[in-house]
């Protein structure tokens with residue numbers, strides 16, 4: 001990769017993509033070489049000599065974009081949501097054919113959001129109960145958020161490893177959705193409200209004690225230090241990396 005990575009943004013006219021275009025343009029150690037949105041041809045990436053593509057599009061678009069990038073040896077920094085185990089396995093398969101290429105999938109670029117997940121992993125085994133509430137702007141396509149799904153999986157994994165029993169819940173009758181969506185056994189509740197950007201609470205409970213982790217992104221600029229960190233690191237990180245925490249030297 002060049003000493004100043006040549007960067008393309010996909011989804012460049014969107015809420016996140018337009019912010020990423022500004023952040024990459026303002027960063028002195030990288031160069032914006034392409035800014036694409038829907039209906040613009042992916043070949044622009046190769047024509048422009050892009051070395052890193054930042055994908056901030058839509059769950060329906062991200063797989064096609066990534067396949068193109070990996071096939072052409074373009075590293076990818078992905079904020080787009082909608083990840084399943086099957087999709088991750090497909091990306092690993094593509095990368096096997098292009099072993100020098102790196103893909104970072106970051107459920108959340110907010111430094112505080114990454115720390116929330118890190119601390120949630122540590123707290124998970126100490127409390128009987130845990131539930132997640134994520135709160136977002138009403139323009140969001142997916143529910144629950146990618147961050148909430150990832151947080152729930154991290155918590156569930158930590159609780160399984162510690163041999164924790166399921167959280168207590170005496171509910172025998174409920175309206176559909178009243179107890180949220182179950183992600184790996186953790187209830188996740190999604191709020192969509194005008195005025196919000198991106199917020200999450202992880203609620204842990206035990207006898208006489210509640211422990212809450214809360215993160216608030218007040219604007220989309222809050223995600224940009226994480227996007228830039230991903231661009232700076234992905235060229236030296238071949239293969240698939242899931243989660244920005246791997247670039248943050250957080251220790252265990």
Ligand SMILES: NC(=O)C1=CN([C@@H]2O[C@H](COP(=O)(O)OP(=O)(O)OC[C@H]3O[C@@H](n4cnc5c(N)ncnc54)[C@H](O)[C@@H]3O)[C@@H](O)[C@H]2O)C=CC1
Nearest residue numbers: 011013014015016037038056057061079080081107108109
């Ligand atoms: N990882 C993170 O920290 C964050 C991730 N996100 C995720 O990023 C994605 C985008 O979010 P927003 O910017 O709020 O959405 P948005 O709807 O404002 O922007 C998406 C943009 O992608 C464009 N697009 C759709 N298909 C495309 C394609 N095939 N090629 C190029 N562009 C295409 C759309 O025209 C639109 O301009 C969502 O999945 C969202 O959940 C959002 C905020 C933070």
Ligand SMILES: O=C(O)C1=N[C@H](C(=O)O)C[C@H](O)C1
Nearest residue numbers: 081107108140145146147198
């Ligand atoms: O769509 C959004 O806005 C966000 N999407 C990501 C998610 O689904 O977790 C990250 C952040 O929550 C904002």
